Amino acid sequence: MAIRLFQSLTSMFCEKVRIVLALKQVPYEVVDVKKDERKSLIEFTGQRKVPVMDYHGQRIIDSTFISAFLEEKYPQNTIYPKEASDKGLCLMLEDWADEVLIGAIHLMRRAETPEAHQAAEKELGIHLRSLDLLFTGKNFIFERMTLADIAIFTQLHYLYTVVKYEIPPNHKNLHTWLDLMRRTLKLPSLYDVAA
Numbered sequence: 001m002a003i004r005l006f007q008s009l010t011s012m013f014c015e016k017v018r019i020v021l022a023l024k025q026v027p028y029e030v031v032d033v034k035k036d037e038r039k040s041l042i043e044f045t046g047q048r049k050v051p052v053m054d055y056h057g058q059r060i061i062d063s064t065f066i067s068a069f070l071e072e073k074y075p076q077n078t079i080y081p082k083e084a085s086d087k088g089l090c091l092m093l094e095d096w097a098d099e100v101l102i103g104a105i106h107l108m109r110r111a112e113t114p115e116a117h118q119a120a121e122k123e124l125g126i127h128l129r130s131l132d133l134l135f136t137g138k139n140f141i142f143e144r145m146t147l148a149d150i151a152i153f154t155q156l157h158y159l160y161t162v163v164k165y166e167i168p169p170n171h172k173n174l175h176t177w178l179d180l181m182r183r184t185l186k187l188p189s190l191y192d193v194a195a
């Protein structure tokens with residue numbers, strides 16, 4: 001039985017899992033949940049959210065759990081830093097990207113009036129400034145690319161490809177890191193995929 005990823009092409013959480021699968025060179029089949037309006041997903045899991053992994057019949061729901069599961073099964077090309085305390089920080093940053101940064105990005109996506117756009121930009125600006133500071137003098141957050149970089153990158157990838165928001169050029173460290181991530185991952189744009 002093959003490994004299957006129930007996914008949607010435009011979900012940043014699915015992108016995160018696709019990157020982990022690619023880094024670990026795990027072959028898998030894709031089930032595009034849009035094709036049958038999530039019927040097979042709901043049948044398999046009893047819920048609507050993607051990503052979900054069918055690992056030879058075992059159900060794993062949520063990008064964080066899928067990533068941790070893949071790390072355990074395929075330790076090659078590890079997605080976590082080496083030191084335990086760094087791993088703790090990496091998991092916190094993953095959670096911050098998945099739960100906090102995404103909120104500011106959705107606010108920007110939904111902003112329909114100039115006032116709403118201004119408020120969303122202010123909120124997002126707080127996070128972009130923190131990230132710009134975080135990447136001062138660094139290639140990646142830890143000694144190499146980890147899940148913290150991947151989780152933050154997939155949110156920002158969605159921001160500039162789908163929401164079409166340009167991160168202001170004064171965030172130089174952040175732009176340098178984004179370029180490095182794009183060059184390293186060679187992703188097709190979510191926007192192109194969605195079109």
Ligand SMILES: N[C@@H](CCC(=O)N[C@@H](CS)C(=O)NCC(=O)O)C(=O)O
Nearest residue numbers: 011012013048049050051062063064
């Ligand atoms: N915490 C979950 C979030 C998953 C999530 O929110 N998925 C969205 C797509 S980005 C979804 O499937 N939404 C469909 C729905 O809520 O009906 C994860 O990390 O996998």
